[in-house]
Amino acid sequence: MKYPEVVKVKQRFPSGKIENIEKHLTEELKHQLPAVQKGASIAITVGSRGISNRVSIVKTVVDYLKGQGAAPFIIGAMGSHGGGTPEGQMDVLESLGFTEKAIGCPVRTSATVVEVGTTDIGFTLYCDKMAWESDGIIVMNRVKLHTSFRGPNESGLLKMITVGLGKAKGANQLHRQGPPNMSKTVQEVGRGMIDTGKILAGIGIVENSFDETAHLEVIHPQSILERERELLLLSKEYFPRIPIEQLDLLIVKKMGKNYSGTGMDTNVLGRTKIFGVPEPQTPSFKRIGVLDLDDSSHGNATGIGLADLTTERLFQKIDRQKTYLNCLTSTYVQRAMIPMVLDSEQELVNTAIDSLAVEDPTALRVAIIENTLDLETLYLSHNLIEEAGEQIDVMSDSEPIAFTEDGELNYFLGSAGGH
Numbered sequence: 001m002k003y004p005e006v007v008k009v010k011q012r013f014p015s016g017k018i019e020n021i022e023k024h025l026t027e028e029l030k031h032q033l034p035a036v037q038k039g040a041s042i043a044i045t046v047g048s049r050g051i052s053n054r055v056s057i058v059k060t061v062v063d064y065l066k067g068q069g070a071a072p073f074i075i076g077a078m079g080s081h082g083g084g085t086p087e088g089q090m091d092v093l094e095s096l097g098f099t100e101k102a103i104g105c106p107v108r109t110s111a112t113v114v115e116v117g118t119t120d121i122g123f124t125l126y127c128d129k130m131a132w133e134s135d136g137i138i139v140m141n142r143v144k145l146h147t148s149f150r151g152p153n154e155s156g157l158l159k160m161i162t163v164g165l166g167k168a169k170g171a172n173q174l175h176r177q178g179p180p181n182m183s184k185t186v187q188e189v190g191r192g193m194i195d196t197g198k199i200l201a202g203i204g205i206v207e208n209s210f211d212e213t214a215h216l217e218v219i220h221p222q223s224i225l226e227r228e229r230e231l232l233l234l235s236k237e238y239f240p241r242i243p244i245e246q247l248d249l250l251i252v253k254k255m256g257k258n259y260s261g262t263g264m265d266t267n268v269l270g271r272t273k274i275f276g277v278p279e280p281q282t283p284s285f286k287r288i289g290v291l292d293l294d295d296s297s298h299g300n301a302t303g304i305g306l307a308d309l310t311t312e313r314l315f316q317k318i319d320r321q322k323t324y325l326n327c328l329t330s331t332y333v334q335r336a337m338i339p340m341v342l343d344s345e346q347e348l349v350n351t352a353i354d355s356l357a358v359e360d361p362t363a364l365r366v367a368i369i370e371n372t373l374d375l376e377t378l379y380l381s382h383n384l385i386e387e388a389g390e391q392i393d394v395m396s397d398s399e400p401i402a403f404t405e406d407g408e409l410n411y412f413l414g415s416a417g418g419h
Helices: 021-032 054-067 086-095 157-164 167-175 179-195 221-238 312-317 320-330 345-356 382-391
Strands: 005-011 041-046 071-076 113-118 124-128 136-142 199-207 213-219 246-255 284-293 309-311 340-342 366-369 377-381 392-394
Touching: 005 382, 021 054, 021 213, 041 054, 054 071, 054 136, 054 199, 071 086, 113 167, 113 179, 124 167, 124 179, 136 157, 157 167, 157 179, 157 199, 157 221, 167 179, 167 320, 179 221, 199 221, 213 221, 246 345, 284 312, 284 345, 309 312, 309 345, 312 340, 340 345, 377 382, 382 392
Parallel strands: 041 071, 041 136, 136 199, 246 284, 246 366, 284 309, 309 340
Antiparallel strands: 005 377, 005 392, 113 124, 199 213, 366 377
8 A cells, every 4th residue: 555655743832831840839839828727637639630740749739738837638639530439540640650659748539529518500519528528628730621611711720629529420510511511510610619618729730832831820719710711711822733724644643541531632633522512623634543542541541432443452451441431421422432443553544544535545634643732743744744834843854654564653753742
């Protein structure tokens, strides 16, 4: 089979990052965090996402609180991820580097929530039992576009309150509202929890297109709703995308919960797979093939249904219980559907090309990416270079897509993700 020629390129993204995380965050805590009593137990929410500098950020908060005489602890706040079990969520936290030895405080997980109230329009306020029994909660999360809904508040501190602290029950309550109402729901539930007085502060993180910490801010509880909206707008300026909106074939080397809540970011793929919700007009990719599941996803292949083709290797890594629980909690069961499974990466590419039924495969519009989070460096078919224009710098000569003797993609000058 004849293959398109591809070129390694590097995208030009907005830069800007915080150089000294510890110093910056310590100053924020000094000026924005209310005084805590000596001996006060303080719960710090930690989710399942691969946030950059996560260990450094959390350890800085822990060290500061300990310096004030408080007794901080980490609470696993990730909805139904990790199979929804304390053991599964502890495995996720440990894989992200959150251990008592590394952080300097206890790390706790639980599946038990308590009902702590209701909102004016009838939503139940759920909270992790151990967090609720603490003397105060610090809510921490990255603020970014959500993969399922749009609104002034999307993925961030309010969602961490609603789903992270609310566990599976909180997640179920949110997702039952459907995408058109989810932003309003996180606002309502988040505001209700804040009004209980249990939330001491929020810590909002915005990352740039290189997955570096661009903004880090300690926020007063009553300012979280409005300030998060401003941080969401900032995050949109940094959001990385593939520089071409129309492709015949997108090859994603790895998917996983560490890259996106949906395994592959729906904003990058241009697919949501939510029944009754129209797909975005752009970007538009005719075929999507995903090659592997990152080990740190612990078998959770949520989002595999976003692809058209996958490999036997990825298929064998799927933990159906974890994947199904995650998709049932969100109600988006299409995201757990298995695409065509091929024996090798070469067979996947051949099948994708055959399915497109074109006379000249070398003219196909193709991109190869490491994952949907790391998009600085990627491969584009040579016929797209002029279209991408000043957004990219060319890093290699043009060569046909090649494979090893075992049928694995040959990435020429190294990983497409730049790792």
